[in-house]
Amino acid sequence: MWAYALKSKKRVLKALAYEETDRAPIDYWATRHIDSLLCKHFGVESREEVLRKLEVDLRYVFPEYAGPELRTYADGSYDDVWGVRRKRVETSMGEYDHEISNPLSSISTIEELEVWTPPSPDWYDYDSLKRQCERFRDYATVLVDKRTNRTSVLHAAIYLRGMQQALMDLFIKPDFTRRLYRKITDFYLEVNRRCFEAAGDGIDIFMIGDDLGTQDSLIVSPKIIREFLKPMLAEHARLAEKYGLYVMLHTCGSIRNIIPDLIELGVDILNPIQVRAKNMNPEEIKVEFGDKLCFHGAVDVQWTLPYGTTKDVRAEVRERIQTLGKGGGYILCSTHNIQAGTPLENILAMYKEAKRRA
Numbered sequence: 128m129w130a131y132a133l134k135s136k137k138r139v140l141k142a143l144a145y146e147e148t149d150r151a152p153i154d155y156w157a158t159r160h161i162d163s164l165l166c167k168h169f170g171v172e173s174r175e176e177v178l179r180k181l182e183v184d185l186r187y188v189f190p191e192y193a194g195p196e197l198r199t200y201a202d203g204s205y206d207d208v209w210g211v212r213r214k215r216v217e218t219s220m221g222e223y224d225h226e227i228s229n230p231l232s233s234i235s236t237i238e239e240l241e242v243w244t245p246p247s248p249d250w251y252d253y254d255s256l257k258r259q260c261e262r263f264r265d266y267a268t269v270l271v272d273k274r275t276n277r278t279s280v281l282h283a284a285i286y287l288r289g290m291q292q293a294l295m296d297l298f299i300k301p302d303f304t305r306r307l308y309r310k311i312t313d314f315y316l317e318v319n320r321r322c323f324e325a326a327g328d329g330i331d332i333f334m335i336g337d338d339l340g341t342q343d344s345l346i347v348s349p350k351i352i353r354e355f356l357k358p359m360l361a362e363h364a365r366l367a368e369k370y371g372l373y374v375m376l377h378t379c380g381s382i383r384n385i386i387p388d389l390i391e392l393g394v395d396i397l398n399p400i401q402v403r404a405k406n407m408n409p410e411e412i413k414v415e416f417g418d419k420l421c422f423h424g425a426v427d428v429q430w431t432l433p434y435g436t437t438k439d440v441r442a443e444v445r446e447r448i449q450t451l452g453k454g455g456g457y458i459l460c461s462t463h464n465i466q467a468g469t470p471l472e473n474i475l476a477m478y479k480e481a482k483r484r485a
Contacts, residue, residue, distance in 0.1 A: 135184035139267035145455040151448045152184040153481045154460035160467035181478045186263040189272040194250025211286045229289040248317040253325035260329025271334035278315040279337040280359045312359045323370040333367035340380020343405045364393025381405040399424030399462040410450045421456040433469045437476040444480040
């Protein structure tokens with residue numbers, strides 16, 4: 128029994144070093160709707176205040192955008208940093224920025240691709256990142272931008288080309304695909320290098336976000352992943368490792384049969400362990416990979432949090448900590464953003480149960 132509470136940063140770093148901690152480190156992923164719900168519940172005005180109320184141990188940082196003004200349209204849509212036109216749409220699950228058009232969907236040759244210019248790494252204020260890291264020095268910090276601009280390969284290509292075309296490209300335009308992936312990768316490598324330099328020792332975890340799975344299988348075959356994606360992802364991992372950072376990969380879905388590849392390319396932390404996807408049983412994954420890989424997530428947003436009782440939620444949280452957290456190596460969080468419609472009492476039960484001392 129621990130006689131004291133660890134500081135958040137130390138708690139996370141001990142867990143990532145496969146050491147037992149006073150309690151499992153906890154994180155928070157949620158939609159803007161849930162942020163607002165919890166702000167109202169706690170009587171606070173910001174997401175940061177919610178994180179403090181929930182005693183969340185991690186913070187997410189990224190330099191502020193300082194580039195050319197991004198185009199906006201009369202219908203409320205806008206171009207993101209990649210030139211993908213998006214519009215915020217209210218759904219039953221909350222607000223999401225949906226794609227309206229993909230800027231590279233109409234091109235077909237490498238020559239046309241060479242004319243296209245990716246965003247510039249100069250478009251960010253790296254001093255702002257240093258200030259963020261200083262503000263959150265007591266927490267474990269994760270370098271990643273919002274989901275529309277996080278370090279990725281396939282994910283970014285899907286935004287630029289559209290999903291159908293990006294997946295077809297892998298088979299009918301392999302050379303085009305390699306060149307597009309190279310341009311995407313070079314941009315993120317340089318942005319991240321500048322971030323690592325600017326932050327010094329202020330960053331603990333570097334996060335890649337490249338969804339590779341569906342509910343029942345991979346989006347593409349292991350052969351395609353190994354040929355096209357794995358080498359690029361490994362470049363990002365090697366850069367982060369050069370700066371002494373843990374590498375975290377977010378990939379939803381049923382991805383168990385490529386977990387050895389993820390470990391091999393340099394992933395230290397796997398998120399989110401989508402427990403209702405095929406072959407993603409957390410106990411089995413811990414036994415098979417828990418000596419080489421840490422885990423982040425695993426509290427179910429598909430059924431338990433939105434539809435279960437508070438008793439169900441508390442039981443699942445305890446089971447995840449006992450299974451994935453045995454011997455360290457686990458950060459508790461939801462398996463995706465907590466969605467609109469999730470009962471407040473279930474969210475609070477999740478965090479209350481997670482904070483019980485070991």
